[in-house]
Amino acid sequence: QLKQVRYWAGTVCGGTGELEHQIDEVTWLEAARARERLTYRRDREQLDAAVEAHDAGRLDTWTFLVIRHAHAVSRGSWKGTNADRPLSDVGGNRAARMVPLLTAYRPTHLLTSPSVRCVDTLVPYATASGLTLKTRRSLSEEGFAEAPDKAARQLGKVLARAEGTALCSHGPVFPDLLRTLADHTPKGRDRTLLTRLAKDNLDKGEVLAVHMAGAAADAQVVHVERHRPPR
Numbered sequence: 137q138l139k140q141v142r143y144w145a146g147t148v149c150g151g152t153g154e155l156e157h158q159i160d161e162v163t164w165l166e167a168a169r170a171r172e173r174l175t176y177r178r179d180r181e182q183l184d185a186a187v188e189a190h191d192a193g194r195l196d197t198w199t200f201l202v203i204r205h206a207h208a209v210s211r212g213s214w215k216g217t218n219a220d221r222p223l224s225d226v227g228g229n230r231a232a233r234m235v236p237l238l239t240a241y242r243p244t245h246l247l248t249s250p251s252v253r254c255v256d257t258l259v260p261y262a263t264a265s266g267l268t269l270k271t272r273r274s275l276s277e278e279g280f281a282e283a284p285d286k287a288a289r290q291l292g293k294v295l296a297r298a299e300g301t302a303l304c305s306h307g308p309v310f311p312d313l314l315r316t317l318a319d320h321t322p323k324g325r326d327r328t329l330l331t332r333l334a335k336d337n338l339d340k341g342e343v344l345a346v347h348m349a350g351a352a353a354d355a356q357v358v359h360v361e362r363h364r365p366p367r
Contacts, residue, residue, distance in 0.1 A: 143182050145195050194349045194358050199241045200294060200317075201302040204310065206230040206341035206365070208253040219251045219278065230341040230365050231257045235264050237343060237363055243267075243302040247290070249276040254304045257341070261302070275305040284312060291316055298351035307337050317346060321357035329360055341365035 155162065165173070167187050174180045189195050206227035214221045223231060238261045246262055248254045250271035262269045273279035274286035287305075291313050294301050305313075311334045318330035338344060343363040349356050 143186075145186050145189070189358075194356070197347045197349045197358055198298055199243065199300050200346040200348055201238065201241055201243055201300075202310070202313070202317075202338070202344040202346060203234075203257065203302060203304040204307060204338040204340055204342050205249075205251070205254040205257045205304055206234075208340075219276065222252050223256050227253070227341065228256070232260050233365075234341075234343065235261050238302060239264065241300065241302075241345060243300040245294075245297070245299060245301040246270060246304075247272055247275065247294070247301060248304040249273075249279075249306060249309075251276050251306070254306065258302065258304050275303065275309060277306045277308055280306070280309045288312060288316060292352075295320070295348075295355040296352045298348070298355065307340075310334070310337055317357060320348075320355050321360075326357055326360045329362075330357070339364050 153162075167183060171180055171183055174183065186195070205223075207224050207230065208221050208227055209224050211218065211221065234257070244267070246258055246267050246269045248258050248269055248271055250273060254275070255269060255271065258269055261267075272290055274283065274290050280287050287309050290303075294303065314330050314334035318327050318334065321327040321330055333344070342365060345361040345363065346357055347359045347361075349358050
């Protein structure tokens, strides 16, 4: 089985600087000096790509987490309203396991459909982070059916704010949102992925991490990561 290697550019935002996990030494260098010390061509290529992305303004990014609610109790076995339908045991476990994943991206805004299954998908992270959940009827199945354009407007507000955001909603809402995100994505693998997901939809309990640069009309998708629940 092939293993995927990912490279990240980051900003120091805390910590003591104490070395851990078999790291003997850390040296901070300007890009040109670092390139002189790299032995392998593939490492120089990665550094060159990072410099190119920096010069193009694509390293200063924020992350938009698009989340489909976790597995819920079936409609047939639930006697209450659809909006009040809760997560199943499987869905509750998935919501709890999302906490370290969402923590890695540190969203500062939490938006969700008011439906119980969406709210409860984000409650564990909201509790752990101390953030407030904000509900939006436009992200619910019922609100979307009444006025599909309002969900698009909510996405527009997220892009305009350009700050880390987690948004939890339902399957019927995502195709329009994902097509809009695809319009903000250069041609390539990520745009193809978003276009395909607009047709096939996200898995229940899936987290789509959309890394973006810029804001509003100038917002551009830099990279997309799928975090699918175990099957």
